[in-house]
Amino acid sequence: MMFAEIKQLLIDKFGADVIEGEETGGLQPALLIAPDSIVDVCLEVRNNPTTYFDFLSCLTGVDYGVEDGRFGVVYHLASMPYQLQLTLKISKAHNREEAEPVFKSITSVYRTADWHEREAYDLVGIFFEGHPDLRRILLPDDWEGYPLRKDYKTAEYYKGIKIDF
Amino acid sequence: MNTALDNYHQKIANASVEDMVLNMGPQHPSTHGVLRLELITDGEIVKEVIPHMGYLHRCFEKHAESLTYQQTIPFTDRLDYLASMNNSHAWVMGVERMLGIDKDIPKRVEYIRVLVCEMNRIASHLIAVGTYGIDIGAFTPFLWLFKDREHIMGMLEWASGSRMLYNYIWVGGLFYDLPVGFEERCREFIDYFKPKMVELNQLLTDNQIFISRTANVGVLPRDVAINYGCSGPMLRGSGLKWDLRRIDGYSVYPELDFEIPVGKGEMGTVGDCWDRYKVRIDEIAQSIKIMEQCLDRLQNELKRTADFDPRAKLPRKLTSKPQDYYVRCEGAKGELGFYFMHTDPRSEVPFRAKVRAPSFNNLSVLPEIAKGVMIADLIAIVGSIDFVLGEVDR
Numbered sequence: 001m002m003f004a005e006i007k008q009l010l011i012d013k014f015g016a017d018v019i020e021g022e023e024t025g026g027l028q029p030a031l032l033i034a035p036d037s038i039v040d041v042c043l044e045v046r047n048n049p050t051t052y053f054d055f056l057s058c059l060t061g062v063d064y065g066v067e068d069g070r071f072g073v074v075y076h077l078a079s080m081p082y083q084l085q086l087t088l089k090i091s092k093a094h095n096r097e098e099a100e101p102v103f104k105s106i107t108s109v110y111r112t113a114d115w116h117e118r119e120a121y122d123l124v125g126i127f128f129e130g131h132p133d134l135r136r137i138l139l140p141d142d143w144e145g146y147p148l149r150k151d152y153k154t155a156e157y158y159k160g161i162k163i164d165f
Numbered sequence: 166m167n168t169a170l171d172n173y174h175q176k177i178a179n180a181s182v183e184d185m186v187l188n189m190g191p192q193h194p195s196t197h198g199v200l201r202l203e204l205i206t207d208g209e210i211v212k213e214v215i216p217h218m219g220y221l222h223r224c225f226e227k228h229a230e231s232l233t234y235q236q237t238i239p240f241t242d243r244l245d246y247l248a249s250m251n252n253s254h255a256w257v258m259g260v261e262r263m264l265g266i267d268k269d270i271p272k273r274v275e276y277i278r279v280l281v282c283e284m285n286r287i288a289s290h291l292i293a294v295g296t297y298g299i300d301i302g303a304f305t306p307f308l309w310l311f312k313d314r315e316h317i318m319g320m321l322e323w324a325s326g327s328r329m330l331y332n333y334i335w336v337g338g339l340f341y342d343l344p345v346g347f348e349e350r351c352r353e354f355i356d357y358f359k360p361k362m363v364e365l366n367q368l369l370t371d372n373q374i375f376i377s378r379t380a381n382v383g384v385l386p387r388d389v390a391i392n393y394g395c396s397g398p399m400l401r402g403s404g405l406k407w408d409l410r411r412i413d414g415y416s417v418y419p420e421l422d423f424e425i426p427v428g429k430g431e432m433g434t435v436g437d438c439w440d441r442y443k444v445r446i447d448e449i450a451q452s453i454k455i456m457e458q459c460l461d462r463l464q465n466e467l468k469r470t471a472d473f474d475p476r477a478k479l480p481r482k483l484t485s486k487p488q489d490y491y492v493r494c495e496g497a498k499g500e501l502g503f504y505f506m507h508t509d510p511r512s513e514v515p516f517r518a519k520v521r522a523p524s525f526n527n528l529s530v531l532p533e534i535a536k537g538v539m540i541a542d543l544i545a546i547v548g549s550i551d552f553v554l555g556e557v558d559r
Contacts, residue, residue, distance in 0.1 A: 026488025027262060054391050058491060058502050058521040065516075076491045076504065076521075080391065080405070083412055087491065112394030115529040123226070134169045138219040138558060141170055147227055148517075 003029045006051060006086060013044055023089070030074075030087035035103055038075075038090050039130075042109045045077065045086065053077035053086055056110035061120030062091070063149045069093055071101040071126055096151065105131040123148040173215075180205045184212060189543075191220050197296060197547070198554030200528075204540070211543050214535045216528065221558040229518035234260045234483045235336055237518070242330040244520060245556040247292050248497035250285040250321070253334040254278055255501045258415060259492030260336045263485040263505060266478065273467040274338055274475055275417045280351070280459040281321060281333065283452040288317040289497035290445045290452075293551040297442060298369055300548035301378045306369045313361055316354050323347065336483060339475035348464050355453055362449060370446060379442060380433030383534050383546035387436065393533065394526035397499025398448065399550065402428040402441035409495040421458050423451045438549035445551070483513045491521075498551060499523030520559055524552035 003024075010018055014037060021032040033041050045053045058076040072091025078084070094101040100121075105128035106113045117128045118137040125146030128134055136143060142159075145152055156163060180186055190201040199220035205213040225244065229237045234256075241256045242249035261267040295310035318328050323344055325333035333340045369375055385395070387403040400407050408425045410418040426447030428440030463469075485507045493502040502521030509516070527550050535543050 023489070026486075027490050030489065056394055057493060057500065058504055058519065060504050060517070060519040062506065062517055074489070074504065076502070080407060085491075087489070110394070111392045111533075112526055112529065115525065131169075133173070135173060136219075138222045140219070147224065148230075 028087055030089050032089050035090040035092050039104050039106055042106050052081050053079045056112045059116035061124035061126045063124055065150050073103055100125050100127040102127045102129050104129050209539050211538050214532045218557050221554045225559040233513035239332045245553045248285045248289040249331050250282045251496040254282050255494040256503055257334050257336050259503045263490050276459050276462050283455045284317050286497045287449050287452045288314045290449050293445055297548040300544050337479040342475050348460050376432050379438040381437050382542045383438045384434045385436040385534050393530040395530055397523050398441055398444045399527045402444045403436035404428050421455050423455050438545050441549045486510055522556040524556040528552045
């Protein structure tokens with residue numbers, strides 16, 4: 001099943017609003033999905049017998065930079081029976097002075113997403129609504145800030161101890 | 166906003182009233198690195214496992230955002246430090262495809278890459294099997310296999326100049342050609358190594374104590390494995406023939422003849438610890454087969470010539486057009502992926518780079534399959550996953 005067919009399948013199922021656009025410039029085309037319908041879309045492409053994307057390869061939280069002011073998540077799905085790959089992207093504008101940007105968690109569809117979303121929360125500062133256990137995973141629980149954000153400043157003190165190197 | 170942390174603290178506080186909270190690690194030898202497993206136990210039975218990682222976090226992704234693609238290669242070596250060649254191969258392949266030069270790589274370079282990757286895969290599986298034996302209580306295989314692995318380490322040191330962290334595979338070529346006499350030395354090693362595997366099978370694979378400890382323990386059903394993103398020997402141990410060397414057919418793997426071993430449940434259930442162990446043993450044999458084929462090609466039609474320069478195709482500028490690319494390849498532990506996000510056409514630095522580490526995903530299934538097992542079996546399960554903390558924590 002080709003990329004255009006998958007797109008058409010999603011439009012037929014959920015309506016044209018679910019797809020916000022597509023990126024076909026690079027080596028791997030990507031579908032831009034409306035952030036609120038990501039769980040339904042993932043469930044559909046996983047369960048549909050013509051696509052069967054049963055494997056979540058990678059989940060990446062992205063900070064698109066201070067000027068752009070957007071945060072996003074990129075999903076790389078793989079279909080084992082059909083040997084296909086699909087890239088889904090969601091993003092929304094967010095003022096970084098406020099609390100974390102909120103996206104929907106897809107742990108109910110792919111259990112792999114559990115740790116990947118914890119990592120995205122830990123390093124990029126994206127909150128996943130509906131995640132069963134959204135704690136920091138690589139950094140200590142009391143870490144301040146999100147290191148992979150583009151405006152992250154390295155801390156000078158950690159628990160009152162000066163970091164000088 | 167973070168109620169999950171409070172819930173976790175509450176769970177530990179409640180658990181210590183009726184059950185016992187037991188810390189395994191971070192300095193426990195059978196956690197294979199600095200992994201801390203917090204166990205909620207009822208007597209000898211594990212009710213819940215809560216893994217804590219991050220002791221080895223080295224900010225790989227942050228570093229990658231400020232270094233060029235070529236400069237990041239030594240950092241990729243430190244992800245899965247038992248199979249460094251495979252990591253740099255994946256990274257380099259991704260960059261080459263983004264630059265559009267992946268078809269111009271000389272065949273000899275490709276064969277050398279596959280040769281060293283397979284040697285490194287054998288070395289990684291030897292560690293996995295050896296330390297698994299020592300987890301279960303078999304001390305001898307550990308010493309034997311480390312001795313054999315040292316031959317591979319020595320050869321790779323001869324080729325690249327360092328023992329474990331090679332920086333040998335470069336974008337567009339190699340650091341150096343293989344040293345003179347390397348192919349012959351490889352042949353010697355293969356002749357020496359083949360009988361050693363027979364000995365290992367007699368000592369460990371068919372050992373009744375080992376089978377009793379591993380068969381029917383930690384059964385990972387196939388659907389659970391897929392849903393948790395397990396790959397590599399974990400997934401193949403559950404009986405699914407899924408090997409990216411075959412599926413994607415990258416590099417020169419389509420020209421090579423090898424089989425994909427899968428778990429068959431010979432000693433117990435499909436997907437138990439013994440199956441995962443056996444898949445690794447069988448993969449070593451297949452890797453030797455690939456090595457032999459590579460050596461045949463390298464010694465005959467792709468012979469070393471005086472004017473051959475492995476750095477001839479090195480691109481001067483690693484400036485890709487703005488695009489995203491996710492590259493995946495079969496590392497020693499499973500599907501190793503790199504996701505590149507390149508936005509600036511004049512820059513050699515990725516906007517965002519993400520590692521999809523196989524060990525990270527394989528480890529995430531542990532709380533699921535370790536529910537309700539004995540503590541001794543938990544050791545067997547942890548050992549059979551074969552993770553490297555350098556890759557989990559990145």
